Amino acid sequence: MKFLRQVFESLVFAYQALRSNIMRTTLSLLGVSVGIFAIVAVFTAVDSLNGKIRSEIDSFAGSGVLYVGKWPWLMQNNYPWWKYLNRPEMKYSEFKYLKENLTSAQAVAIIDGGRTASVNRGSSSMDINITGASYDYNQVTSCPINEGRYFLPIESDNGLNVAIIGSKVAENLSNGESMIGQVIKLNGIKFSVIGVIEKKGNDMLGFGGTPDEKVIIPYITYATIFQKDRPQPDISVKAFEDDVNQQNLEGDISGMMRSLRSIKPKQEDSFSINRMDGLNQFFDGIFSVLNVAGALIAGFSLLVGGFGIANIMFVSVKERTNIIGIQKSLGAKNYFIMFQFLFEAVFLSLIGGLVGIGLVVLITLIPQEALPLSLSFKNILSGLMISSFIGILSGIIPAWVAAKMDPVIAIRSK
Template sequence: MIYLRLVIESFRFAWQALQSNVLRTTLSLLGVTIGIFAIISVFTLVDSLERNVRDSMSFIGDKVLYVEKWPWSFGGSYPWWKYFQRPEPTEYEYRQLARNLTNDAGVTITSTKGSATLKYKNNSISDASISGVTFDYNKVIEVPVETGRYFVQQETDAARNVAIIGSEIATSLFPQQSPIGQQFKVAGQKFTVIGVLKKQGENMFGITLDNQALVPFGAFSKMYDTGPQGIGNQIAIKGIESDIGLQELEYEVRGTMRNIRGTRPRDDDSFAINRPEMATQAISGFFSVVGLAGWVIGGFAILVGGFGIANIMFVSVKERTNIIGIQKSLGAKNYFILFQFLFESVFLSVLGGGFGILLVFLLTLIPQDAMEITLSAGNIILGLGVSAVIGMLSGIIPAVMASNLDPVVAIRSK
């Protein structure tokens, strides 16, 4: 009960100090408000941007390894010109990997032709992309079929001319009618639509899967050359949940590919194993730098605000010296006086930080077409926590001074 009374008493003194000189207190808290606003707004923008970037990169899959000719990032001592001498992954290598791997949840080979022209009667779309995939493609990459169905094993094995199309293709070629069962023409071949993908829209990179068509890999190979001099292939392998970091899968893929290509022990790999983490790590590094800049900018403002709160507390101790003497003469302990002023300092600082967080929240209410900005609970807790620490550091010296006052001397002061 005594602790509750102590809190209520401290809150009352803090509120009186705020009301006694509103302008002085407001100006002193302005530094904390600006500092917390700067830090939390940067963190909120970074978190929102990072989330949107990661969502935009979801099309490359999660827990997936890609076997390709080219790496996604260049580094090390490997001569850049040797990349040109590497062969493209082949369908034979895909089948060997699918047959021999044990730490995978699915293996697929894909090849994509961009800017393909699809036609149906008088309607056409020229900026579509068409990808040849194998049956296990949906085990590696999510395929959100909204209407119709996915491929069956016989269709991909027999290289039948069937297709799953994006919503933009469906709207452009088959307006006012169901695309399922209709036929469109591409590169001299007719394909029957068996499914339509769910509309996804453009991501932050301007990439959309709404204008993509998926066909069996064999049917794709009849239209386009996927060999060494052709479009090129990509083998994607989905990892299992128990393989943390996909280390076991990567070792197995590397060993199997080197064995397939007859690579000697001392020779370098003639292929690249790419991970989505390569891109996300680069993104995380960039956002870490931005977050650090937010701490530096906001830190200076918070430092100024901390000195302002310390100034308020010194003035408050000076103005209430007589009251402190009376409290001590009536039996108030030193820790009661200490906690009273410390709570007042923390309360004022958290109040300033709360206004800063409120400004950030108002910022998130502004409609944004590019990305959705959301103030997370973690950033709110961070802002209030930093404010409380600043208040504690700013008020500790004045609070100690007040608790150590001699009651006789304090009562005689004016």
């Protein structure tokens, strides 16, 4: 109890010392405020960018989805593109077989896109990105419908001339009226609009162009009209949620595809099964580097703030040498003296940290459409822990010097 009481008294002494020197306290915590602001702002920006990119990847690729195609996505050293060039393209019959026989899949879709077409209605026209997709497309990737509806199975299976258009396409062609049921022309061929996709804005990564300028039609219709002699489809397969890392699904797909293409046991696959893990790992590396680089840059500001606090603490020890001598002559223990100055340094650093975090909070309140910033509890806690550590580091030597003073010499000082 005596120890705890003395620790509390040390806290009170530290608080009173800070109150008695408001101007010095304010100036000394500015360096820490700038440093904590910089480091927390960097972490917040990187985390927000990371979240934005992950969200776009999930929106584009879907969560737990495997892509069966001709080309592997990961470009490694000595990438044998000539070998992949000779592989056969994915076939609609292969998609149908997988869809009918893959019991480990939640949904299977065939998708082809990336081609530009001209869309017009009356005198209004624009260039768009056109995608051909089978019925399960909205189950393997995000396709939120704002107005109208999605494809019916009969429309997809029979290749009817129906289209789901992006919000920007609807704005340019509508003339202020609903586009549902209206007839548009894609490269001069008539299509009936059945749905309008929710407005999303530009993708940061630009996967397949913005969905606002996209038109989606049934895959069979797309293959008949737009694919011609350049088919480049992928078969997208969504796993069940309990299939961790999609290992079971990948094994089933590989076995069925090898059987379909009569690949012998010792022969290489003539197809690739791609997943977003490689892209996620790529971004993990980038964000790790950004975090380290940002922390180092912000750390210099924090270092300056730490030196500022240490300098102030040495001045404070010098000013209160006589008081230290009196306290020690009355029986004050070394840890009691040490805690006074250590708590004062930590208080200074923590207040500076709170000010820096408060500045980051103000920035996150500014509306930003391109990259909304969100300050996480983890980053707040990191900022407070770093500022506390800087306070301890800055105050430990001055506190040790104060605690080791000879009481007789300290009392005689002026």
